[in-house]
Amino acid sequence: MAHVVPGLPSSGGTRFPKHYAMSKWNEDHLRFEADAYELEVIGDIPKSIHGAFYRVQPDHAFPPIFAETEIPLNGDGNVSAFYIKDGHVDFKQRYVKTPKLLAERAARKALFGRYRNKYTDDPLVQNVIKGTTANTHVVFHDNKLMALKEDTLPMELDPITLETRGYIDYHGTLRSPTHTAHPKADSTTGELVSYGYEVEGDASPDISLFTVDKNGRVTDEVWFKAPWPCMIHDFWVTENWVVFPVNGIKASLEQMKQGADHFYWDESLDYQLLGVIPRRGAKPEDAKWFKTPQGCYSHTINAYEEEGNVVLDANVWTDLHFAFLSNTKGERFFTDPRKVKAPIIRYRFDPSGSTEEMIQPEGMLLDGVNEFGRIDDRLLGKKYSRVWILKVDPTYEIRLNDHELAVGNVGFNTLVCYNFDTGEIQSYRHGDDSTFQEPVFVPRYAGADYEDGYLLVVADRYREGRNTLLLFEASDITKGPLAEIKLPFKLMDGLHGSWVEGKDVDAAREASAKRTADGVKHEN
Template sequence: MANFPETPAFTGFNKPGRFEADILDLEVEGEVPPHLDGAFYRVQPDPQFPPRLDDDIAFNGDGQVTMFRFKDGKVSMKHRWVHTDKWKLEREAGKALFGAYRNPLTDDESVKGRIRGTANTNVIMHAGRLLALKEDSPAVVMDPNTLETVGYTKFGGRMTGETFTAHPKIDPETGDMIAFGYAAKGICTRDIVYYEISPEGELKRELWFELPYYCMMHDFGMTRDYAVFHVVPSIGSLERLEKGLPHFGFDTTLPVYLGVVPRREGATAEDIRWFKAPNLFASHVMNAYNEGTRIHFDTPEAEGNMFPFFPDVHGAPFDPMKAQSHLTRWTVDLASNSDEFESRERLSEMVGEFPRIDDRYAGRKYRHGWMLVVDMSKPVDLKGGSSTGLLMNTLGHVDLEAGEDKSWWVGPTSSLQEPCFIPRSADSPEGDGYIVALANRLDVALTDLLLFDALAIEKGPIATIKLPLRLRFGLHGNWAPGEWLEAAANRSEPIAA
């Protein structure tokens, strides 16, 4: 009998769903533009079985991918498990075999040495394949139309690292996927490998180097000429795992580093330049770009740790005020003889995270960005509990050229999941398009998919796609245009891992 813990990670809006679904022609309030053709993919952690140990963090759930297919003014939904090795082994056993989040020392002996990845963090389409991602393991290939799992990929067997990031970037000019893996030689190692993967899905470059210290390397930045890695002290160690502590903990005594890796052919680890800043917290990256030797790196920055589930290594209590993050531009100059940041400039007064852009401007100078915002001036009535622990109650739009912020509040009994930008057409101007974001209706335990005019979010959604069910909190997702899906469906050979 399945009995989940009566803890925040498994109750209220976080109660495990454990279902798959197909729903045609979802109910819509408002109007979905009939020319909108494509799919919005997103992924959520959802435990297949109760945790092996007494409790767990929500990030350790098995991956479930949701596909929202937009066509002819209608939206349909498909929801499937990702059949990772972990999912299949536990399915066969009928119980959890893998233990605590990223701690193999807590696993059942029968699965020692098996891939522990849950594929629950991001999902993105590239080279005709849908990739479900978790940063502690290789990418999992899925069919973008059926959501059937194909299997793990090492990109033609050429990938030599053990891990693949949950936040790859697509170069809009070349179509290359730019990525990396940390702990690439094994758990808690400082080794990191940089990848370049062609539009056809072939790994064409690896560059190995070491981090100043081992830490959670969740995201990175890409410019035309460089890959940019921020090293923030959410640190881990084998000693922590042996003591049964959370894999990561925040260390307020360590500096932050920014590593600049040349993307040019022939560059080596000796060509990497490291810059240093005082202790702070940053996780996701909105965008990065370079103007000659000057590199701009835009990230929500907080004074202190934002992750209460990865506590302070020195025992300090979590400080929610220091956890408030503001979009900030870090600038460094490769022509400088100094290893210090040139500047850190606040770009918005909104307190927010989960930043997104018009991905056609990834790695380029850009104007528009969107993110989830915590607006503490608005009333809150969490009848069903917060889905994430952070009350992301507002959608924000940052106009960097005009220096203006716009926002839309979702109401006192709802919260939002990460937004995603959809261009109106392939050649429309930057920001001309739509934003999609899921709304958690906490009071009634249901989920809506909201569609906004991207440059007028303050007017509210132009369409509310109503789901007759509850999706758990999701992490990340991306849009794929309809022609990509049709090409994948019409290919002459089966999709390969």
């Protein structure tokens, strides 16, 4: 036990206070960077699997300024990579060296205040350094690995070393100052369809929709206004249309200037919106806004076109899912978590039709609390059959150890595969002490048929206090994992990640080595 001598000044050591965590697993503060060579593998990894699984976790590097009311979305981005080849797995983890993190490391304390609120930052950095955390997603495009957060531009990482190279503005062709964490890659054209919101400044209703070609240059960009400023975290893309979900998580500049949160929940709103705009050659006046029933859009699953209609799939929350945000009365944690659900919903409508009538869901396809759905990414914007998604089964208890049950929000305890064509539901649980993080689909080999492959998912093992990476046959997760890849330590719950094929990793490795040898500076 530490001994404090009366009368001596405090050393000002780093201490993390208790604050709200999204799950029991995330109550720790880990903050490490690591290399683990030749991870232990229980089972067999097919030799055809060659590539890297990248994922990112919000991981506060310093105790937050507003400790008790800090939100988990504000942690610094810490990126992990599992490199898989010939049945062997290596692991690497590095923080994204954002200007925020570098400034705070120099000061040895937090300098940035509330989530996306510059008015609460330390005067040393206020209006000088962008407080982005790059903590939401990791995607690969144009031979570049990008760490994403929706409040600014992507940050490029070396795909091999994970060292930070700097911001990406697509060779100076992007006008938008913000960039979604959920761009959509078109496997047919090689394009990356993306957007930014609040592009005219904090709490502005302005959206920028843009397309990046396979060579990393913006070829199409249009700015238009949403009916109100809100958190537009994800979207849908089809061959000819783009659809934006607009919910009641509204942004308020007045609230920010008063030192409060960037967003609040408008509980009086009795509907949501779907904003539809042509994917190519759009003008601001082309945007149309369709009303849909009350709820809270978060992540999308996929979309496609069929007989003149767009078909949209998503897990749609029945109420605010970010309980740490306040409502219009200033209340936090006002929802009853036992009553809030997130069923998979399907919409089908004519994007050229009238906006006078509210669009009703075609059906609720999977009831309960479902999140972090992933598909075979080669089918983004195309007709597909399967989604792999996480589910909370309230009837299934999680044990912290042999003597103690977890209470409260312990995380997603069930992995589900839902087949849209047949309605078949496959479920898998990994013992009585495990929860799951977002899965990712891995094609069986380069050029394999759609949805033919494997599934990777990180499991939180409460008894052991560490994580394992599970590998499943994607077509039948009920058989359990083909292999369990054991980490010698614990990770935080990640948000999103991507699988990158081995040929692309190898090309990036060669490019990285050449850049190092030539002393080439960062090119965005």
